[in-house]
Amino acid sequence: MTKDLAVHSVAKSFGGVTALAECSLEVRAGSITALIGPNGSGKTTLFNCVTGFYRPDQGEMRFGETVLTGLRPNQIVHLGIARTFQITRIFKNMTVLENMIVPVRQLGLRTLFTAGIKGHERERAEGLLEFFGIAFLRDEMAGRLSFGQQKLLELAAALMAEPTLLMLDEPAGGLNPVMIDRLTGYIRELNADGMTFLIIEHNMGFVMQLCEPVIVIHRGRVIARGTPAAVRANPAVLDAYLGD
């Protein structure tokens, strides 16, 4: 049921700045793939291209058989690709539960005007909040949650869209070690249930213990791909991180 994500020679530049140059990579269904690289190497740009926020200048992106190029972000979510943002984005003036209901697939006039929070959707939302240990906050305004809780809420809400591929942009950023351990556990558990992950992360400890394969991009191109150990030993990667 889960699908591979294939990015084929995607390029994107902003004015004269090339963010992605013929970037090709593949995320295999069922994997926890890491995307690493120095600051400004194009990781988030790639995320934005895949999720429809940017339209690439060239290249093709497929999810399974479906071509993603040219689709709008909301259409891509409904194909089964959900994402989180580098700077956590939640709806601060909505309750935690309302935050969870927004990503529920909403089609047709009939379902659109039925009550927002009810029935099995509510159960699913509460189940996920339970899973992430923030169910006790369900009626709080999301803006009042702590930073770590907001990150978990964003993750939980992304799951409400029933994705098969979850793209996380620096999920461990700013979290304390205890929270990072919890996060690792959640991702492993979801992955065991068949969820594919593509994760941008600067925390190398987190990447090395959780992800395989690791893809390294530098200046908009993939320069290495392999197991954490192999990537760490790759001279091109060291070069990219330590400067030319």
Place this chain on the structure above:
Amino acid sequence: MRLERRLGQGWPLRRGWPWAGLVLLLLVPLVLPEGFYLDLLMFTFMYAAMSVGWDIMGGYAGYVSLGHVGFFGLGSYAAALLLVHLGLPVFITAPLVGLMASLLGAGLGFISLRTRGPAFVIVTLTFTYVAQLLMLDLKSVTGGSQGLFLPLLDLPANLVIVPFYYGMLALLVIAILVSIAIRRSKFGLGLIAIREDEGKAEASGVNTSLYKILAFAISVWFAGTAGALHAQYLNYVDPDLAFELIITLNLIIMSLFGSRGIVWGPVLGAFILYPLSAYLVFLVPSRVAGQVHLAALGIVLVLVVMFLPDGLIRSYQGWRTKRPKDARPLEARASIVETTG
């Protein structure tokens, strides 16, 4: 937070007071058949209904429309023309005229709402002027600046206001019920998500363009329908009267004053501000009433923005939760749980 949320979701319907209020208002024409008060209440209903409508777009989705009076004016003209040329009574055509306004709104939204940001504000303002100019220049159909006279209703002079009173009251009830339904629905959650963070809403799978267009279409239905009733009430319509920009400003100020994005906010705003402004017009010499009224509106707007930016309901609610039982910040309470997992 709790009170605001309850008010926001129209919770008081489960309480008696909105229904008691409705019964009271239904009885007013029987006990108090004096034209002045009925006229005052009728216009209050009209503004409240349109303001609730405006708030569906401006409060829930956060997109400020400066074009509602354009739909009000076109509604007036459409109803007038249907009556003058086809003899169709306004009380039957008004909801259909509203639908026409909705279709037009959807069209306008299709042009201006597919992108984010201020394009919408500008397009709606421009729309008002274009609509006014059209009615002014299509002389053969609309009578140009001389306007159109509508046949009078066949009722005794002291009773003529009664159907308008109930018509506008019905419009207000519909507006409140629609607003409550939207606030409770997924559609409403999507609109509020758009207001909060449109990019994130899109990343969550909300079809933002469709939602905004639909919200705008619903929002202007009330302006179009009210315009139709208004034209018959005055038995007259002309381009100045029908497209007075001050009507849109009234809707916005009422919504801001009561609290934007809360079902009862615009209702409260209209029920306070319209009687006040009518009283003001009543007090000052009619020669300068228009100017004084405008100046007063300006002052109210400035005061609201400076001292009551969240509106009455939210401010009251904020003031109440400033002295709560548990004033500890949420983070302090939660962190214990967080670390113990």
